[in-house]
Structure formats: C-alpha cells, structure tokens
Amino acid sequence: MSRTPLIAGNWKMYKTGPQAVETAKELAALCSDVQDKEVMIAPTYLSLPLVSQAVKGSRLYVGAQNLYFEKEGAYTGEVSADMIKAAGAEYAIIGHSERRQFFSETDESVSKKINAAVQTGLKPVMCIGETLEEREAKKTFLVLDKQVSDGLKGFGLDDLKDLVLAYEPVWAIGTGKTASVEQVEEVHQYLRSLLEKLFESKLANQTRILYGGSVKPENAKDLMGIADVDGALVGGASLDAGSFINIINYNAV
Ligand code: PGA
Numbered sequence: 001m002s003r004t005p006l007i008a009g010n011w012k013m014y015k016t017g018p019q020a021v022e023t024a025k026e027l028a029a030l031c032s033d034v035q036d037k038e039v040m041i042a043p044t045y046l047s048l049p050l051v052s053q054a055v056k057g058s059r060l061y062v063g064a065q066n067l068y069f070e071k072e073g074a075y076t077g078e079v080s081a082d083m084i085k086a087a088g089a090e091y092a093i094i095g096h097s098e099r100r101q102f103f104s105e106t107d108e109s110v111s112k113k114i115n116a117a118v119q120t121g122l123k124p125v126m127c128i129g130e131t132l133e134e135r136e137a138k139k140t141f142l143v144l145d146k147q148v149s150d151g152l153k154g155f156g157l158d159d160l161k162d163l164v165l166a167y168e169p170v171w172a173i174g175t176g177k178t179a180s181v182e183q184v185e186e187v188h189q190y191l192r193s194l195l196e197k198l199f200e201s202k203l204a205n206q207t208r209i210l211y212g213g214s215v216k217p218e219n220a221k222d223l224m225g226i227a228d229v230d231g232a233l234v235g236g237a238s239l240d241a242g243s244f245i246n247i248i249n250y251n252a253v
Helices: 017-030 045-054 081-086 097-102 107-120 132-136 140-151 181-198 201-206 217-224 241-248
Strands: 006-010 038-042 060-064 091-094 123-128 164-167 208-212 231-234
Touching: 006 091, 006 208, 006 241, 017 038, 017 045, 017 060, 017 241, 038 091, 045 060, 081 107, 091 107, 107 123, 107 140, 123 140, 132 140, 140 181, 164 181, 181 201, 181 208, 181 217, 217 231, 217 241, 231 241
Parallel strands: 006 038, 006 231, 038 060, 060 091, 091 123, 123 164, 164 208, 208 231
Antiparallel strands: none
C-alpha cells in the first residue's frame, strides 16, 4: 500500500499571530508545486484561525499542538476538539513528549484525546518515544509497546483510519542529536508490526509513521529514505519557511 508522506511542522510556543501568518504564507507559496506529499503546520491555538485563513486554497494543512478531551465545560484555559476544528484545523498533535514531560500527559489522557479527535473528525498525530535512560536500559520497545497499546486501547479499525504515529525519541528532540538510520529503521519496523499485532495488517499498512527529533535539511533525505518512515515531525527547523521547504523537498536534492 502506498502511503502519502506527511511532513509536519510543530511550531511549539513560537511566533505571534502576525509572525505565524507571515511564515505560513511564505511556506504556502513555496509549497505550491509539492504534489507527492502532505505538508502540515501546527501553530499555537491563538494563531490557528489566522493561519487557517491565510493558507486557504493552498496545499498546506493546519493542525493543533494539543486539545482537551472534554466536549465543553468549566475547564479554564482548555480548548476542545470542536473549537480546533472550527478554527480550520484538520490535524491534532497528541501526546507530544513535552506535554508528557511538563504537563503531566499520560497514556490515559492521550487515549481520551485521540477519542475526542476521532469523534470530531480531526486526524490525530500520536507522539511516542523513549527517554535516554529508557534506551540505555534497553527498554525502548517496552516503553513504545505500552504507549501504543494503552493510547490506542479500545479503538476500532474505523476509528483509527486517519491515525498518524510519530516516533520521537525524547533524547533527540531539540538536542541536535538525531537517531541513526539503523535505530529509526528498527523502531519503525517494530511499530508497524505492533500495529499489526494489536489490530490487523490493513491498519499497519495504512498508518503513516513519522520520525521526529532534530530533523534538518541535512539529514532529511537519509531519514525519509528509510522503508517504514512516512514523513517527519519537525520542530526547530520548521520555524523558518526556507529551511522547512528544504526538508519537504528532501527527495529533490
Ligand atoms: P525538533 O523537535 O525538530 O526541534 O527536535 C521535534 C518535535 O518536538 O516534534
């Protein structure tokens, strides 16, 4: 089965509304002839409606960096899947390691958030990955197995038809340290077989598995060339349209 690669930019807590719109427009112009892959940008909640409006009619998709799983209610400071959808987003990043690390995100809350995304028609980009200590203790597969099994517990095949997995080793995020081609290949193969074991081969074959963690124009071609890698989740190098387009066009160089 052929999977359309997804190159996603996670803008984290960077850029004001006007700055986000400027970069989004610049990127939309640069992406006008990108045919063979999807490109998504995830600005802050505040910039979502502005960026969605600015890139309307372009080849760019817009995503949120998080959501809250309740439909609505007295949850001060939170934003629901419906609100995100209404702001023009099609994707939602869920369970990013920074949310797990700094905002007490758990596999249980990740699962509830995926459910909220699915019920609303947002495509979930579910992030998983091991810390350096876990890798050194040879627990990588154990950790990933738990994150995937618990995060996706109880879902049916139809619920997960738009699921995207993003493997982001925590030690490679924002550190400049990229996982080696061998490490990425081994984990991505493992994740695809895990999806097959937990669900069935149809889901395993259709799910895009992204790599994230210090992806840059210089290493994108090698990483994206790995058999089970279907795109990238990019932080730092997605903030500048000129750098991000060189990652998006990894196969043109
Ligand atoms: P990085 O971030 O590309 O800056 O390492 C990746 C991410 O957090 O998704």
